[in-house]
Amino acid sequence: MRLLVTGGLGFIGSNFVRHVLKSHPSWTVVNIDVLTYAGNPANLADLARNPRYRWVRGDIRDPRAVAGCMEGADAVVHFAAESHVDRSILDASSFIETNVLGTNVLLDAARRLSVGRFVHVSTDEVYGSVEQGFSTEDDPLAPNSPYAASKAASDLLVRSYVVTHGLPAVITRASNNFGPYQYPEKALPLLITNFMDDLPFPLYGDGLNVRDWVYVLDHVRAVEFVLLKGKTGEAYNVGGTHSCTNKELIERVRGLMGKPASLVTPVPDRPGHDRRYALDCRKLTSLGFKHAHPFEAALAKTIAWYRANPAWWRPLKKAGGYKKYYDKQYAGRLVGRRAGAPKR
Ligand code: NAD
Ligand code: DAU
Numbered sequence: 646m647r648l649l650v651t652g653g654l655g656f657i658g659s660n661f662v663r664h665v666l667k668s669h670p671s672w673t674v675v676n677i678d679v680l681t682y683a684g685n686p687a688n689l690a691d692l693a694r695n696p697r698y699r700w701v702r703g704d705i706r707d708p709r710a711v712a713g714c715m716e717g718a719d720a721v722v723h724f725a726a727e728s729h730v731d732r733s734i735l736d737a738s739s740f741i742e743t744n745v746l747g748t749n750v751l752l753d754a755a756r757r758l759s760v761g762r763f764v765h766v767s768t769d770e771v772y773g774s775v776e777q778g779f780s781t782e783d784d785p786l787a788p789n790s791p792y793a794a795s796k797a798a799s800d801l802l803v804r805s806y807v808v809t810h811g812l813p814a815v816i817t818r819a820s821n822n823f824g825p826y827q828y829p830e831k832a833l834p835l836l837i838t839n840f841m842d843d844l845p846f847p848l849y850g851d852g853l854n855v856r857d858w859v860y861v862l863d864h865v866r867a868v869e870f871v872l873l874k875g876k877t878g879e880a881y882n883v884g885g886t887h888s889c890t891n892k893e894l895i896e897r898v899r900g901l902m903g904k905p906a907s908l909v910t911p912v913p914d915r916p917g918h919d920r921r922y923a924l925d926c927r928k929l930t931s932l933g934f935k936h937a938h939p940f941e942a943a944l945a946k947t948i949a950w951y952r953a954n955p956a957w958w959r960p961l962k963k964a965g966g967y968k969k970y971y972d973k974q975y976a977g978r979l980v981g982r983r984a985g986a987p988k989r
Contacts, residue, residue, distance in 0.1 A: 646672045649718040649760075651705050651751065652725030654678040656827040657766070659688035661722065661865040666697055668869070673697045677714045678725065679704040682966050687957060688826045705747035711754045720762035720872060721755055723748065729830055730770075730792045731970040734916055737791030744795035745802070752806045752814070763803070763814035764872050769857070769882065769922045771797040771818060779925035782818070782880040789917045800880070807878040815875035817868055819883040820924055824861030824943065825950040829958050830967035833858075836895060837951045838958055840904045847971060850914030852892035855921040859885030860943035863936045870934045881932075884924035887940030901948055912975055 648665065652658040653676030662674050678684050680702060692698045703710035705725050715721065725747065727733065727740045748765070755763045772780040773787030786801070788794040806812040827834045836846045867883040875881060889897075895909055951958060961967065 647717055647719045648672060648674045649715050649721045650674055650676045651721070651723045652678055652684070654680060654684035654686060654688050654700065655724060655728070656683070656688075656824075656831075657822055657861055657864060658724035659685075659826055660824065660861045661724065661868060662689060662698065663692065664862065664865045665869055666692065666695065674699070675714050675718065676700045677703045677705060677710065681727070683728065683828050685826075685828075685961075705751055706742060708750050708754065711750050712758070715751075715754045715758050715760065718758070718760055720764070721751060721760055722764045722766065722868060722872060723751055724766045726766075726796070727792065729828075730790045731830070731915065731974075733790055733792035733795070735970060735973060737795070740792055740795040741798075744792075745798045748799040749802055752802060752812065755814075756806060756810045756812050761813060762872060763806075763812060764868060764875070765799065765803045765814060765816045766868060767800050767816050767818045767880070768793070768796050769818050769820045769884070769924050770919065771800055772922070774919035775921055775923050779923045780882065781925045782882055782928055789919055793919075804878070813877045815871050815877065816880035817871050817875075817883050818880055818924070819864050819867070820857035820859050820885050820922060822859055822861045822864050824947050825954070826957070827861070828967065829962055830970070832891065833894070833898075833947070834951065834958065835967070836898055837902070837948055838962060840898065840902050840908060841952065841955075843904070843908065845908050845910040846895065847912040847975065848891060848895065848909050849912060850918060852895070852911070853890045853920075854918060855888060855890050855923070856894070857885045857888040857922055857924060858894070858940060858944075859883060860936075860938040860940070860947075862943075863938050866937065867929060867934055870932070871929070874932055879928075881929045882924040882926045883929060884926045885940065886936050886938070888923060897944065898948065901945060 653662045770793035771786045786797040788797040823833045
């Protein structure tokens with residue numbers, strides 16, 4: 646199979662590319678990635694000499710670049726996006742441009758080039774906050790953040806290309822991923838790397854928001870599974886194996902890392918903060934998908950990975966882009982203050 650992957654230098658995309666090249670010795674991958682702050686060639690440095698892999702620095706909003714990469718592809722797996730909720734609160738425009746307009750450029754190229762399969766990687770956030778029960782794929786979309794709204798818009802565009810143009814597309818909607826190569830602005834890598842440096846972790850609101858955690862290697866296996874077995878026009882929820890409040894997650898990490906509770910610093914809540922996500926994943930599991938990574942072991946492996954790879958994350962934190970949100974929301978009082986040091 647000749648695959649075009651978008652956003653393959655990001656967190657999930659890079660894990661996906663590595664996984665499929667290892668699992669399918671005859672597959673080739675072209676990866677179109679423009680390299681935003683979240684993209685990092687180091688994520689796939691191990692594939693630099695692999696003849697079955699090629700990175701094209703290109704923008705999914707650029708129809709010529711997209712057509713050039715997609716020519717000859719059997720399938721497209723679309724990860725590229727602006728993906729961080731907090732950034733979308735500060736400025737939503739790049740989210741609309743990449744997640745909505747960029748997805749449309751890809752869909753249009755896939756239709757013109759008669760690509761055999763298009764997998765659109767989406768999120769459980771499109772369902773909005775679920776106070777009780779579990780979201781099924783047929784539930785209405787009710788996004789609450791600009792990020793989630795841009796993803797819901799792209800899901801609806803995918804649907805329209807299936808219905809109007811007969812594009813053989815499928816959608817995956819995953820919960821919170823964690824694992825190696827996650828940019829350290831997201832909660833879990835921020836928590837682990839701040840704890841490693843005895844820096845405080847900003848806990849939004851009362852910390853009782855519930856997230857469902859999926860190890861990234863299970864998510865990429867699910868995307869591969871849907872690529873091969875999903876039914877055109879369908880969406881598939883991809884939940885994890887462990888659901889908990891943010892406070893509970895922090896307690897587990899604290900226990901594993903042996904850090905004091907004083908490092909956890911409550912800060913004002915994220916505006917529009919969804920209280921709970923919860924996915925009903927029976928549609929995927931009834932097709933035969935099984936998770937391979939129990940939460941506890943995956944969490945311990947993730948902490949071990951960040952411990953073993955400071956050369957990967959330290960430059961990202963030093964560059965400081967990750968903390969613009971905190972500087973703006975919390976006037977820079979939080980990130981960067983060592984535990985025990987007086988508050989400014
Ligand atoms: P990420 O932010 O780590 O990576 C995004 C990648 O896309 C980067 O490499 C970036 O350079 C690239 N990119 C951004 N804009 C681009 C453009 N215009 N043209 C080409 N490349 C561009 O994201 P991630 O966390 O790996 O998420 C990947 C996908 O999975 C996204 O679509 C996201 O919505 C979805 N998702 C993420 C999670 C999660 O927990 N991280 C959960 C569910 C779904
Ligand atoms: O649910 C899937 C989504 O998960 C993906 O679609 C998004 O791309 C991904 O970023 C993630 O969104 P969240 O907003 O859930 O993830 P984040 O890591 O930003 O936050 C997880 C929880 O932790 C959330 O309830 C907010 C909270 N949080 C986050 C940060 C960054 C804090 O309390 N403090 C923080 O500093």
